[in-house]
Amino acid sequence: MRTVEPGTPCWADLATPGLEDAKRFYPQLFGWTGRVSAQPQADGYTVFLKDGRTVAGVGPPATEDQVPIWSTYVATDDADLVATRVEAAGGQVVVSPFDVHDQGRMAVLADPAGAVFCVWQPMTMRGAELFNAPGSICWTELVSPDPEGAKEFYALVFGWQAEEQPVGPVTYTGWRCGARIVAGMTPPLAELPADLPAYWTVYFAVEDADATAARAAELGGTILVPPYDNPAGRTAALRDPQGALFSVTALA
Structure with missing residues (x-):
C-alpha cells in the first residue's frame, strides 16, 4: 500500500x-x-x-x-x-x-x-492509487489574490515553505514539503472572472490537452482558458456541465 x-x-x-x-x-x-x-x-x-x-x-x-x-x-x-x-x-x-x-x-x-x-x-483508504499518468491527478494549485498571506498561513498549518520562480509575467510559487515541491500557487489569471474568491484547483494529466478540451466542450462543459504552453506542459482550464472548475495538462 x-x-x-x-x-x-x-x-x-x-x-x-x-x-x-x-x-x-x-x-x-x-x-x-x-x-x-x-x-x-x-x-x-x-x-x-x-x-x-x-x-x-x-x-x-x-x-x-x-x-x-x-x-x-x-x-x-x-x-x-x-x-x-x-x-x-x-x-x-x-x-x-x-x-x-x-x-x-x-x-x-x-x-x-x-x-x-x-x-x-x-485509515483503510490511503488516497489515490495513481498519480501523474493520463486520467489521474498530476498537480494541485492555489489561486489566490493574497500570496503573501497564503505563504504565512500554509507555513503555520502544514510547514510548507514557499519557493518563488518567475513564469512569464507572473511569479509562480512552489510549496515545498520536506524534499519535494508538492503543490503550487499563482495569482488569478486575467481570463478568469474577477469576483472569484481564492480557490484550490485540481489538474488531471491527459495525453492531449487540445483534444481533451474539445471533448469537454462536446460533452457539455466549457473551455475557460484555451490550451496554452507552460513549463509543465500544455494546459487548459475547464468547467464541467454543472460549473465545477478543473484543469488538464499534457505533461512535458
Whole structure:
C-alpha cells in the first residue's frame, strides 16, 4: 500500500448536485469507471478508477447552496491538530473533523482568503492509487489574490515553505514539503472572472490537452482558458456541465 506523506495532496473529489451527470461526463472525458459506495449513508458517493486504480471521487454537496467544486485533500497524521492550527492562523473550520466510516478522518477548512481545502487522516483508504499518468491527478494549485498571506498561513498549518520562480509575467510559487515541491500557487489569471474568491484547483494529466478540451466542450462543459504552453506542459482550464472548475495538462 502506498504511503501518504503528511503535508502532501493525496486525494481530490467533486461535490456536485449533478451527481449522475458527473458520472457520465468524467468517465467519457478521462476513461474512468465508477464504483459506488455500498454504505447507505454515503449518499451515492462514487470512487473513480483508471485502469483499476483509484484516482478521484464524486458525491453530493454537503449543503443545498454549495456550488459544484473540486476539493483538494492534504494528508495528515492528525486532522484535529490541523483544524486547530487553521483557526490559530486566521482560517476557518468549515466542517469539524469527523470519521468517514473506517476509511479515514477528514475536515473541511478554509484559508483567510477563502480558499477551501480538506485534510485526510488515512485509515483503510490511503488516497489515490495513481498519480501523474493520463486520467489521474498530476498537480494541485492555489489561486489566490493574497500570496503573501497564503505563504504565512500554509507555513503555520502544514510547514510548507514557499519557493518563488518567475513564469512569464507572473511569479509562480512552489510549496515545498520536506524534499519535494508538492503543490503550487499563482495569482488569478486575467481570463478568469474577477469576483472569484481564492480557490484550490485540481489538474488531471491527459495525453492531449487540445483534444481533451474539445471533448469537454462536446460533452457539455466549457473551455475557460484555451490550451496554452507552460513549463509543465500544455494546459487548459475547464468547467464541467454543472460549473465545477478543473484543469488538464499534457505533461512535458
